[in-house]
Amino acid sequence: LGVGPDEALDYERLLNIVHPEDREHIETAVGRLVAEGGTSDVEYRVRHPSGAERILHVYTQVNRDENGIPLYVLGTAEDVTEARRAAREIQLREEMFRGAFDNAAVAMALTDVEGRFIRVNSALSELTGYSQRELLQIGWRELTHPEDIDLSRREYQSLQTESARQHSLDKRFLHRDGHTIWVSTHVAVLRDAAGNPINFIGQIVDITES
Numbered sequence: 001l002g003v004g005p006d007e008a009l010d011y012e013r014l015l016n017i018v019h020p021e022d023r024e025h026i027e028t029a030v031g032r033l034v035a036e037g038g039t040s041d042v043e044y045r046v047r048h049p050s051g052a053e054r055i056l057h058v059y060t061q062v063n064r065d066e067n068g069i070p071l072y073v074l075g076t077a078e079d080v081t082e083a084r085r086a087a088r089e090i091q092l093r094e095e096m097f098r099g100a101f102d103n104a105a106v107a108m109a110l111t112d113v114e115g116r117f118i119r120v121n122s123a124l125s126e127l128t129g130y131s132q133r134e135l136l137q138i139g140w141r142e143l144t145h146p147e148d149i150d151l152s153r154r155e156y157q158s159l160q161t162e163s164a165r166q167h168s169l170d171k172r173f174l175h176r177d178g179h180t181i182w183v184s185t186h187v188a189v190l191r192d193a194a195g196n197p198i199n200f201i202g203q204i205v206d207i208t209e210s
Helices: 011-015 020-036 080-103 122-128 146-159
Strands: 039-047 051-064 071-081 107-111 117-120 164-174 180-191 197-206
Touching: 011 020, 011 122, 020 039, 020 051, 020 071, 051 080, 107 122, 122 180, 122 197, 146 164, 146 180
Parallel strands: none
Antiparallel strands: 039 051, 051 071, 107 117, 107 197, 164 180, 180 197
């Protein structure tokens, strides 16, 4: 904040370094704190003397005299700038993923390690004849032709080994109306920090006419 350890930070000085768009929020929080008591837990942006913008998470309470008259506000502030930026970057990446996934021309699906659908796009719905809601109630097994289930299971099991990253497989799906669709599937495994499989993401291309 550009304030030395021996310097006091009064209310007016604090408002001067708070981002203009956040000042009304601070004034409301402080006014409620003084009038009603209790504590305040807020986040707001401040401008460092260097010109940099930081985000603070501030916890405050009002100290009063024996008559209940407010004497001063005591608070602690934590710089959460990097944490909030990291969270925003993750959010943006997730939004980009959702946009690319949902709007892809090719059929796509995200499953758990058991092969149950967690997320599907409209292209998969169009390919199989099932609504997206219906697909989320089933998994790869229910779509796969009975004669191809064992082969699909072996491929999924192979993806759960430490060295496996992806596999491709041509197999048959059963459309909702019962007719057979030949598809080429390309599946990649998503792992946690310890290397354990947590999800599979797949692309499915209709090759029936190929």
